[in-house]
Amino acid sequence: MASRVMWRLIAALMLLAVSVEAETYTFQQGVADVAHPELGEYAGAHDVVIATTTWPASNPDRLRMKYQSGTEQMNTLIRFEGLEVLPDMPEGMQVSSATLTLTWQYENVFWNGATVDVYEALKVWADPNATWDDADTDAPLAWEVAGAQGTSDRGELISSTYMGPRTFSPPVQYQDEQQFVFPLSAKLVQSWINDPESNYGVIMIMNHQAASDVTFSSSEDAEDVSFRPLLTIEVCAAIPSDLNHDYYVDMGDFALLQAGWGNTYGMTDLAIMAQQWLLCSDPDNGACTWTCP
Numbered sequence: 001m002a003s004r005v006m007w008r009l010i011a012a013l014m015l016l017a018v019s020v021e022a023e024t025y026t027f028q029q030g031v032a033d034v035a036h037p038e039l040g041e042y043a044g045a046h047d048v049v050i051a052t053t054t055w056p057a058s059n060p061d062r063l064r065m066k067y068q069s070g071t072e073q074m075n076t077l078i079r080f081e082g083l084e085v086l087p088d089m090p091e092g093m094q095v096s097s098a099t100l101t102l103t104w105q106y107e108n109v110f111w112n113g114a115t116v117d118v119y120e121a122l123k124v125w126a127d128p129n130a131t132w133d134d135a136d137t138d139a140p141l142a143w144e145v146a147g148a149q150g151t152s153d154r155g156e157l158i159s160s161t162y163m164g165p166r167t168f169s170p171p172v173q174y175q176d177e178q179q180f181v182f183p184l185s186a187k188l189v190q191s192w193i194n195d196p197e198s199n200y201g202v203i204m205i206m207n208h209q210a211a212s213d214v215t216f217s218s219s220e221d222a223e224d225v226s227f228r229p230l231l232t233i234e235v236c237a238a239i240p241s242d243l244n245h246d247y248y249v250d251m252g253d254f255a256l257l258q259a260g261w262g263n264t265y266g267m268t269d270l271a272i273m274a275q276q277w278l279l280c281s282d283p284d285n286g287a288c289t290w291t292c293p
């Protein structure tokens with residue numbers, strides 16, 4: 001029985017493998033995606049550091065996340081506009097993964113290893129006029145909680161990334177031009193493509209469990225455009241049982257399957273749906289390991 005289910009799953013995957021192909025797109029300020037030159041040179045990146053000090057104003061070419069209880073804090077806001085330039089996705093295709101790559105630049109050395117938390121930003125923030133207290137000093141529009149830390153300022157935690165150890169003795173440092181990859185939410189990035197008006201980007205905050213400080217190139221870094229923040233989007237077929245493409249396998253998909261049994265969705269095996277339902281009713285479940293064919 002188990003082997004029969006497995007065989008059907010393999011057959012379903014093989015069918016998908018021949019019918020669709022994954023596609024990867026990159027967005028970096030002033031750079032054209034070599035795999036998709038038709039999209040042209042990208043110019044939609046915005047980033048700004050909001051801080052309890054005046055550091056950001058004199059360092060527009062840097063992004064920084066810092067937490068030091070009672071003294072200094074810095075959070076970074078990043079937004080990639082214009083993602084609707086992506087070609088219309090064929091039926092059944094959607095963003096399957098997205099990451100943000102940042103390039104390390106020396107600023108401080110002798111700190112603890114850093115953990116950077118990424119949240120969805122929920123307010124329209126201005127570049128470069130966002131500050132620690134205001135999303136936009138011109139509007140004016142204040143953050144609910146200074147530092148964009150209120151529930152109307154930021155959404156759910158998207159990812160929490162430990163960047164590795166740093167110690168004074170023995171001296172272990174992050175290296176100049178070392179790249180760090182921060183996972184984003186595929187569902188969120190898909191929403192930026194479908195509804196550009198809802199794209200407020202993300203806010204990156206040093207995890208408050210431990211004081212630490214990290215510095216990266218911003219989209220204004222003129223030294224080398226390849227140091228600038230890089231958004232990578234992978235597009236491929238949705239989880240086969242996610243019939244309504246909302247990144248969950250749940251009752252909504254089952255209802256669609258019932259209504260269109262045997263013809264509308266090409267999904268006629270309840271065993272496959274049940275297996276994917278168990279794993280993927282919560283897309284943040286690490287066991288929901290659907291990957292592009």
Ligand SMILES: [Ca+2]
Nearest residue numbers: 046047048218
């Ligand atoms: Ca900037």
Ligand SMILES: [Ca+2]
Nearest residue numbers: 242244246248
């Ligand atoms: Ca679904």
